[in-house]
Amino acid sequence: MGDTKKIVREFTVENQYGIHARPAALLVKAAGKYSSEILIGKEGSEVSAKSIMGLLTIEGHQGACLSVQTVGEDAEEAMAEIAELFENKFFEE
Amino acid sequence: MSVEASEGLEELVLQGIGVSPGVAVGDAVVFASEGFAVPERNISESEIPLEIARFEEALIKTRHQISEIQHNVEIMLGSEHAGIFDAHLLVVDDRYFIEEVIRSLRENRRNVESIVNEVSGNYTSMLAKVEDDYLRERAADVHDVTRRIVKNLAGEGMDRLNCLEHPCIAVAHDFSPSDTAGMNRDIVQALVADIGSSTSHAAIMARALEVPAVVGLHDVSTRINAGDTVLVDGAKGVVVIRPSSATLLTYAQRAEELKMILGELETLKDEQSETKDGYCVPIAANIELPNEIVSIDRFGAQGIGLFRTEFLFQKKQLPDEETQIQVYSEAADQCGGNEVVIRTLDLGGDKCSAGIRVDQEANPFLGWRAIRFCLGSVKLFKVQLRAILRAAAGRNIAMMYPMISCVSEVLEANTLLEECRQELKSEGLPCADRIKIGVLIEVPSAALTVDLIAPHVDFFSIGTNDLIQYTLAIDRVNEKVAHLYRPTHASVIRLIHQVVQTGQQYRIPVMVCGQTAASPELAPLLIGLGVNRLSISPPSVPMIKDVIRNLHYSDCRRLAEDALRMSSSEDIAAECRALLKKTSPEILELIS
Numbered sequence: 001m002g003d004t005k006k007i008v009r010e011f012t013v014e015n016q017y018g019i020h021a022r023p024a025a026l027l028v029k030a031a032g033k034y035s036s037e038i039l040i041g042k043e044g045s046e047v048s049a050k051s052i053m054g055l056l057t058i059e060g061h062q063g064a065c066l067s068v069q070t071v072g073e074d075a076e077e078a079m080a081e082i083a084e085l086f087e088n089k090f091f092e093e
Numbered sequence: 094m095s096v097e098a099s100e101g102l103e104e105l106v107l108q109g110i111g112v113s114p115g116v117a118v119g120d121a122v123v124f125a126s127e128g129f130a131v132p133e134r135n136i137s138e139s140e141i142p143l144e145i146a147r148f149e150e151a152l153i154k155t156r157h158q159i160s161e162i163q164h165n166v167e168i169m170l171g172s173e174h175a176g177i178f179d180a181h182l183l184v185v186d187d188r189y190f191i192e193e194v195i196r197s198l199r200e201n202r203r204n205v206e207s208i209v210n211e212v213s214g215n216y217t218s219m220l221a222k223v224e225d226d227y228l229r230e231r232a233a234d235v236h237d238v239t240r241r242i243v244k245n246l247a248g249e250g251m252d253r254l255n256c257l258e259h260p261c262i263a264v265a266h267d268f269s270p271s272d273t274a275g276m277n278r279d280i281v282q283a284l285v286a287d288i289g290s291s292t293s294h295a296a297i298m299a300r301a302l303e304v305p306a307v308v309g310l311h312d313v314s315t316r317i318n319a320g321d322t323v324l325v326d327g328a329k330g331v332v333v334i335r336p337s338s339a340t341l342l343t344y345a346q347r348a349e350e351l352k353m354i355l356g357e358l359e360t361l362k363d364e365q366s367e368t369k370d371g372y373c374v375p376i377a378a379n380i381e382l383p384n385e386i387v388s389i390d391r392f393g394a395q396g397i398g399l400f401r402t403e404f405l406f407q408k409k410q411l412p413d414e415e416t417q418i419q420v421y422s423e424a425a426d427q428c429g430g431n432e433v434v435i436r437t438l439d440l441g442g443d444k445c446s447a448g449i450r451v452d453q454e455a456n457p458f459l460g461w462r463a464i465r466f467c468l469g470s471v472k473l474f475k476v477q478l479r480a481i482l483r484a485a486a487g488r489n490i491a492m493m494y495p496m497i498s499c500v501s502e503v504l505e506a507n508t509l510l511e512e513c514r515q516e517l518k519s520e521g522l523p524c525a526d527r528i529k530i531g532v533l534i535e536v537p538s539a540a541l542t543v544d545l546i547a548p549h550v551d552f553f554s555i556g557t558n559d560l561i562q563y564t565l566a567i568d569r570v571n572e573k574v575a576h577l578y579r580p581t582h583a584s585v586i587r588l589i590h591q592v593v594q595t596g597q598q599y600r601i602p603v604m605v606c607g608q609t610a611a612s613p614e615l616a617p618l619l620i621g622l623g624v625n626r627l628s629i630s631p632p633s634v635p636m637i638k639d640v641i642r643n644l645h646y647s648d649c650r651r652l653a654e655d656a657l658r659m660s661s662s663e664d665i666a667a668e669c670r671a672l673l674k675k676t677s678p679e680i681l682e683l684i685s
Contacts, residue, residue: 018225021180021234028183051189052180053216053235061225 005075010067015089019060021052023090028052030081036072038082049082104337107310110289111330112296115305116348117283118341121323122257123314124265132247133207144198144205148191151205151245156185158241166274174298177234177270184238190216206246213239226290237269254281262323266314273298283307283325285332287314299327307332354679358635362393366638372646374620376637377432377628379606383420386427388631393638396431396489398554398628399606400424402438402477406449411473417480425488432489434531434554434604434628435481437506438474439463439495449473458568463496468505478513485525493531493554498538500545507549531604535559540588547599553592554628557607561585580609581665586622586656593623604628613640613680614669620646621653636680643676 013019019027031038031049038049040058042065047054049068060066068086070078085091136144163178184190190212198208213235220232254263254276261280265272266287273284273295284299289308299306305327317323317334324333324344333340367373377398378389389397405412405420412420425433440449441462449470454460467474481492494506507530517524530549534540535556543553557580562568564585567578579585589605596603606628609615616627616637629637652672656665673681 018228020228020231021177025180025183028187048189051187052183053187053190056228056231056235057216057219057223059223059225059228061228 003073004071005073006069006071007075007079008067008069009079009083010065011083011086013060013062013064013066013086015092016062017092018062018064019055019058019090021056023060023085023092024052024055026085026090027055027082030085031078033081034070034072034074034078036070036075036078038078039069039071041067041069103335104340105316105334107313107316107332107334109285109307109310109313109330109332111306111327112289112308113284113299113304113306114328115283115303116324116326116328116344117262117305118322118324118336118344119260119262119282121264121285121317121319121321122261123317123319124263131206131210131243132204134204136202136204138202141199141202145195147246148194148198148205148209151242152185152191154245155238155242156182158245159185159238162274169302170298178274180234181238181270184235185242206243209239209243209246213242233267233269240269257281262325264314264317264323268295270295270298273302276302276304278302278304283323283327285310285313285317285323285325287311350679350682354682355635358639361635361638361642362391364393364638364642366395366641368620368641368644368646368649370645370647372620374624374641375626376634376641377434377604377626378631378634379628380424380631383424385631386424389428392631392634394629394631394634396428397424397433398604398626400433400435402436403440406438406440411449412476414476414480414483417477418484421481421484421490422488425484425490428489430489432491432529434491434493436493436495436533437464437477437481438467441466458562464494464502464506465496467494468502468509471509474506475509475513478510479517479524482510482514482517482524482528483522485528486523488525490525491529491531491551493533493552495533495556496535496559497532497546498536500542500549503532503546503549533606534592535563537564537588540564540592543592543595544598547595547601550601552602552604553596554604554606555589555592555624557585557589557605557609560588560607561609564588579662579666580612580615581618581656581662581669583660583662583665586618586665589619589622589624590653590657596625597623602626611637613637613677614666614673616640617644617649617672617676618652618656618665618669620644621649621651621656623653640673640677640680644672645676648672648676 015023027049039046040049040055042058047058049055068082159178159181163175167175194208194212197212198205217232217236220229220235223229254272257280260282262283262285263281264285267289268284268286281304284295284304284306286295286308287310289295296306296308305325307325307327307330310332313332321335324336365373366376375395377396378394379399380386380397381401382404405417421435441457441460481490484490494503497503514524529551531552531554532546532550533554533556534543539546540560561578561580565577565582567574593603602625604626605619605624610619610627611629611633613636627637652668655668659665
């Protein structure tokens with residue numbers, strides 16, 4: 001087995017309508033590119049960023065603070081791409 | 094309630110949320126919200142592989158149907174609306190969802206329809222508990238797709254609105270994105286729903302397809318019987334069930350009148366925009382996107398009085414000089430020699446860009462936006478200034494700066510413009526030697542100091558929407574104070590008057606771009622105050638032109654003089670209305 005890394009970061013949802021269908025779709029598409037497990041959590045609940053149905057239930061409204069965890073060989077790259085989405089407000093505004 | 098029981102019932106008027114304007118009358122087709130019974134049965138162990146195979150087949154079929162809908166929506170409405178179906182496709186491909194269904198199928202040994210229904214039900218009920226309204230609406234996305242999967246499994250047709258054959262009013266508890274995406278607007282005359290909001294997909298889709306729609310009517314789908322006559326007024330959010338013949342007659346007359354007036358207005362396309370006593374007030378167009386430019390000719394506007402450039406900056410990749418030159422040049426070329434006024438980048442406040450990071454501010458409308466942002470982002474601003482100067486070589490292009498609040502901002506912007514001109518010259522690139530420069534007067538501090546600004550510009554353009562907002566300190570999208578937003582407030586009229594007077598003193602023309610200019614009641618007041626040109630959205634041009642052609646300039650002057658003396662905004666509004674009633678009663682009918 002290769003080098004397994006684990007990275008945890010926190011992000012605030014900044015786009016106006018939060019993680020609705022379109023941002024969720026972007027997250028799933030990004031997460032799907034990596035072999036790492038990518039989990040998004042909020043207040044105790046945790047879902048996979050590779051599942052759009054899970055993401056829609058996480059209640060990522062504007063201002064929500066979400067923790068993102070990437071675990072696997074490509075954890076760093078995966079985190080960088082997820083971070084870019086959050087930091088650019090999912091290219092919505 | 095049976096059909097018989099409803100006979101002889103009186104008309105019922107319901108008030109909901111009008112989300113797409115227009116009036117329609119027709120027979121109702123009611124879609125039962127839970128009319129579809131999901132088949133349920135236990136299965137034997139040997140049937141498990143078969144059920145899994147059926148599930149996979151249904152997923153393939155569903156994916157295919159959604160792709161087709163997405164394709165159609167993209168052709169009809171563009172990629173923005175089609176984007177939502179990306180998420181729907183991901184629901185079909187959701188590995189976690191698929192695994193959960195298969196696991197539950199094996200454990201519970203029930204048919205796959207009931208399992209899909211149960212698993213997706215868990216997700217939708219979780220979504221229903223979400224507190225945020227906008228996110229809660231997204232339960233519809235999940236429900237829409239999973240319902241489609243179940244129906245494909247059970248072999249039921251899905252596209253409800255697409256299966257209709259005769260024109261009707263469609264009534265349902267709610268309409269899903271795929272319902273509305275598939276609808277034929279010649280068949281579906283209007284949409285009526287129990288739930289929904291102006292941000293729901295049904296509303297967005299109905300507006301895009303110009304189908305009248307009223308939502309938020311609570312239990313309307315149980316109150317209307319199939320075949321009931323229903324009248325829908327999408328602008329007012331009114332639904333009349335079983336309208337009386339008197340109501341129908343009133344609406345029919347109104348519809349006929351509207352049609353006739355609109356038909357007549359279209360014949361004014363090539364007529365001059367001048368009053369009966371020969372005072373000419375040209376009407377230009379406000380343009381948000383380049384594809385709207387075709388409507389300039391269609392509605393008979395003279396050039397572009399406000400060409401917004403924010404659309405160029407919506408992508409993550411900022412537009413380079415060449416891209417901007419092309420857009421500005423094409424706009425001017427399409428206007429056949431009529432002037433195009435380009436507004437420099439007006440970002441900030443409620444307008445953000447994908448490629449430009451503006452930090453969250455406590456008061457964005459009073460913050461780092463428009464010209465303030467541009468002067469603080471010199472590199473980005475100069476690319477736009479260079480592009481404008483280059484596009485203006487040999488073309489009738491003018492430019493204006495948004496949200497100027499003091500003369501030093503104008504001086505600073507002009508200095509940058511001159512710098513760009515010198516750079517272009519030294520690079521040997523053709524550019525305009527002289528370009529008309531205007532400022533948007535939309536902040537009281539600018540209106541009160543126009544005499545200081547005048548020597549440095551060629552024209553003023555009053556942005557009434559913002560001027561009113563800033564003068565009255567009213568955020569008009571805040572429903573608690575929206576009623577205090579008054580275009581006829583004495584302060585607003587005095588400010589416009591002052592700008593016009595200073596303009597006359599310095600021989601500088603004054604234009605108004607904003608809702609006030611597009612209002613048939615208020616345009617005569619602006620003309621009376623001495624405004625030289627109006628700039629409005631293209632579809633409003635025929636109506637305002639008609640109003641102007643029925644006016645006497647002398648009446649407008651008198652109206653303005655009275656307004657400047659009056660103290661109550663309601664009284665001033667009433668005077669404006671009275672003049673319109675006298676000169677263009679048919680237009681007053683159209684707007685009220």
